[in-house]
Amino acid sequence: MKTTIxxxxxxxxxxxxxxxxxxxxxxxxxxxxPNAKKIDIDSIIDQYECIIIATKPxxxxxxxxxxxxxxxxxxxxxxxxxxxxxxxxEHNIIVAITPNSNISPVLELVFSKLVYVLRNFDKATxxxxxxxxxxxxxxxTELNSKTIGVIGTGRIGSNICRLASLFxxxxxxxxxxxxxxxxxQALFVEKDVLISQSDIITIHTPxxxxxxxxVDFDFLELMKKDxxxxxTARGRIAPMKTLIEYSKKEKIKNFIIDxxxxxxxxxxxxxxFFLRKYFTLSPHIGAFTEQSLHNRSQEALIQLNxxxxxxxxxxxxxxxxxxx
Ligand code: NAD
Numbered sequence: 277m278k279t280t281i282x283x284x285x286x287x288x289x290x291x292x293x294x295x296x297x298x299x300x301x302x303x304x305x306x307x308x309x310p311n312a313k314k315i316d317i318d319s320i321i322d323q324y325e326c327i328i329i330a331t332k333p334x335x336x337x338x339x340x341x342x343x344x345x346x347x348x349x350x351x352x353x354x355x356x357x358x359x360x361x362x363x364x365x366e367h368n369i370i371v372a373i374t375p376n377s378n379i380s381p382v383l384e385l386v387f388s389k390l391v392y393v394l395r396n397f398d399k400a401t402x403x404x405x406x407x408x409x410x411x412x413x414x415x416x417t418e419l420n421s422k423t424i425g426v427i428g429t430g431r432i433g434s435n436i437c438r439l440a441s442l443f444x445x446x447x448x449x450x451x452x453x454x455x456x457x458x459x460x461q462a463l464f465v466e467k468d469v470l471i472s473q474s475d476i477i478t479i480h481t482p483x484x485x486x487x488x489x490x491v492d493f494d495f496l497e498l499m500k501k502d503x504x505x506x507x508t509a510r511g512r513i514a515p516m517k518t519l520i521e522y523s524k525k526e527k528i529k530n531f532i533i534d535x536x537x538x539x540x541x542x543x544x545x546x547x548x549f550f551l552r553k554y555f556t557l558s559p560h561i562g563a564f565t566e567q568s569l570h571n572r573s574q575e576a577l578i579q580l581n582x583x584x585x586x587x588x589x590x591x592x593x594x595x596x597x598x599x600x
Contacts, residue, residue, distance in 0.1 A: 284584045285345075289317055290330035290352050293573035300577060303585055314339060326350065326584070328576055331539075331560070334358035340369070348583055348590075352572040353563055354378050354431075355510060356594060357483045365596040372579050372592040375431060377571035378563040382432050382508055383439060385534060385562050386478060391419065393504060393530045393556055420444035425474030427451070427467070427490075428481030428509065429460050436478060437462040448474055451481075471498040476506065482600035483510035490514065496522045502529040508562045511537035520547050523554040532556045 286304040288297075289312035300306055307324070309316055314333045321327065321339060326348040329335065335349065340363045349359060351373045364371050392398070395416035403413055424440045426433045429451040440447045441461040448470045449462035457464055471477065477499065481487045491505065491514035499505065505528060507514045515537040523531065531554060539560055543551050551557065563572070579590035594600060 284325045284580075285323055286580070287312075287317065287321065287324040287327045289333060290328055291569060292328065292352075292576075293570045295570070296573045296577055300580070303581060318342065321346070326580065328352060329359075331355070331358065336360050337363050340364070340367070343369075348372065348580075350374070350576045350579060350590075350592075352576055355482065356600065357510060357512075361596055361599050370583070370590070371594050371596065372583075372590040373594060374572040374575035374579075375592045377568050377575050379431050379435055381565045381568045382562045383435050385558070386436060386506055386508055386532075387419075387439060387443075389532045389556055389558070390476065390504070390506065393532065394419065421446070422475040423448060423473055425450070425470035425477040426462060427470065427477065427479045429454050429457075429462065430480065432508075433478075433480035434460045436480065468498060471495060472500065474503060475500060476504045478506040479509045479513055481509055481513065483512050484599060487513045489518075492518060493522060496528065499528060501527055504528070504530045504532060506532040508532075508534040511535040511539065511541075516541060519555075520550060523550045526554075528554065530554060530556055534558045534562050535560050 283303060283305040286300070286306050288306055288308045291310040292300070292308065297308065307320070312333055317333060318339060321343045322345065324343070325345050327343070327346065328350045330352045335358065337360045340346070340360055346369050349364065349369060349371045351359065351371065354373050354375060356371060356373065359371060361371065396414060400413055403409065403411070421444060423446040425448045426436050427450050429437060429449050433449070433451065437447045437449060438461050447462040449460060449464050450467045450470045451464070454460070489512070491507070505514070519531050519533070522528065533555060541559070575592065579592055582588040583590050
């Protein structure tokens, strides 16, 4: 007699690496809607035991309350502030991220943009095209011997510390929750000390009640003149309105920003002058690389198999009480 195996039903609502989709099919019954919006999944979410999402679609209470069979949410990437965690906790829905796949692309983004700003590459290229070659070009600045302040020393922040040390930078760090301080190549100091002594400050915390609006005018006032602020973590930690307003004081050399409190960020015409002069912007592409998409998909696949096939705890499962 032929037995039919009911495969767990899976809704893949974000881009998934094409080479791994076939492997996914072997153990799961899949609906694939890359870049799905809420409206695309609203009427079908009740059928699935698992949903895979990226930064979109957000899973608020309204949509989650329709997902009667949902056991697991996989967030391809890191950052779960668009998922109603309280609802998941109350309804025993586990949430897993892909913690290991976004580290190197963010490290590369941070250091490449930093060097780009410090060595005036933008101006240098314009100089060449306007026929001036190196004339009137200011000397650049090296990373070596500069002080970098790293706020949040988890997966990404701790590696920023490691690489910064290799570049010969002095590394200050602030993270009240980290337990393995001795393994991190940094001098841990109070937040105000870090802010006032760093030439470059880079933020690598999650967005929580505590880090919401962490960068305000007081924070910026404490920063050194001509220092640089980098935010590749979450936009609501350093809202654009605050940064743009503050940039008009012409004290901070550059704001290197990849994430925004309102995405997509559409610059206001009145702000363009200051944005061009004091900001180096990218459209949330910290982990937007081919390798990272492959690795995120692979990590999701492993966790799906662990949870649904092997009844094992997925490695990226987040602590729903802590919230990240
Ligand atoms: P992680 O959870 O490994 O590390 C976060 C660290 O922040 C932890 O060590 C935690 O103790 C610390 N922290 C929490 N609250 C803090 C506070 N109030 N002050 C100081 N430190 C605090 O996270 P991660 O994987 O390193 O990611 C860091 C950030 O980068 C997250 O916000 C994530 O969403 C973001 N991220 C952005 C992109 C992008 O595309 N730009 C890609 C990946 C990750």
